[in-house]
């Protein structure tokens with residue numbers, strides 16, 4: 001019996017990975033990966049809740065895999081796979097849809113935000129997205145779900161669905177807990193610091209991508225929005241831009257927010273922004289170089305996602321089989 005606890009997490013290939021996805025999610029995955037049994041997914045089925053260009057989606061899924069590995073996730077120790085390769089996700093998601101309430105889904109902030117952004121395509125998948133996410137998590141009897149702050153509501157709904165199901169049928173699902181990092185849980189846009197840094201953001205200056213070149217990273221940080229004050233001080237209510245830059249600097253360098261404040265006493269925003277940019281350049285440089293190398297070896301990447309899907313599917317089927325039995329489906 002494996003004594004290690006289990007982690008599941010995923011990111012949509014709906015755009016190129018951002019510094020937000022790295023600091024809010026992947027960085028923590030890497031830190032936790034030694035001590036847990038891990039499943040890290042490229043959630044392409046979630047991505048099509050918003051219209052995607054098929055060729056770009058395919059390309060991004062592969063490049064996301066290369067970036068996961070380049071960030072430090074070793075495929076030998078972590079089950080890394082593409083969601084659509086493991087049909088149990090769609091299968092369990094249908095069952096869970098029948099145990100998820102319309103009212104619950106209507107309250108999801110992400111649904112409200114994404115419906116507002118995609119008013120011409122408010123499809124049923126966008127609405128039932130959390131039931132698929134619950135399936136992703138519950139299939140692997142997950143203990144911990146490392147996510148950024150924005151996904152906490154979905155993990156809470158997953159717990160409600162699991163609880164409802166377990167109350168009717170006995171202990172089928174393990175109760176997962178969200179794992180939110182203390183610093184870096186919500187990286188904001190550099191140009192509109194009241195909004196989350198998002199991979200599908202239309203404003204390119206607001207977003208830093210993992211694969212960005214150093215000169216582009218520096219340009220974006222130099223143009224980052226601050227305020228009319230001159231003091232580098234952490235105050236996320238009144239100094240949103242500066243506080244966001246401090247969070248980024250502190251996550252990139254490992255310095256505390258207090259150490260960061262002290263370091264920039266008496267220095268202007270100009271110096272501060274350059275220092276943040278340089279820290280991010282150095283943080284991302286080895287990741288970008290490794291990912292570029294991996295992208296030259298497609299056969300290797302194919303072997304990683306195939307093996308990952310095989311392992312994931314075997315584990316997922318165990319849960320799905322139990323669920324099918326419980327709800328009364330006839331065994332094949």
Ligand code: AQP
Nearest residue numbers: 012014020021024025147148185186187197198199200
């Ligand atoms: N800005 C962020 N700060 C901290 N964490 C973040 N995450 C995303 N952006 C930030 C975390 O990274 C994971 C990726 O989530 P996702 O791709 O499944 O969905 P998302 O949160 O909707 O990401 P985006 O970038 O905003 O994508 P789009 O633009 O397609 O909706 C999650 O753990 C998330 O918390």
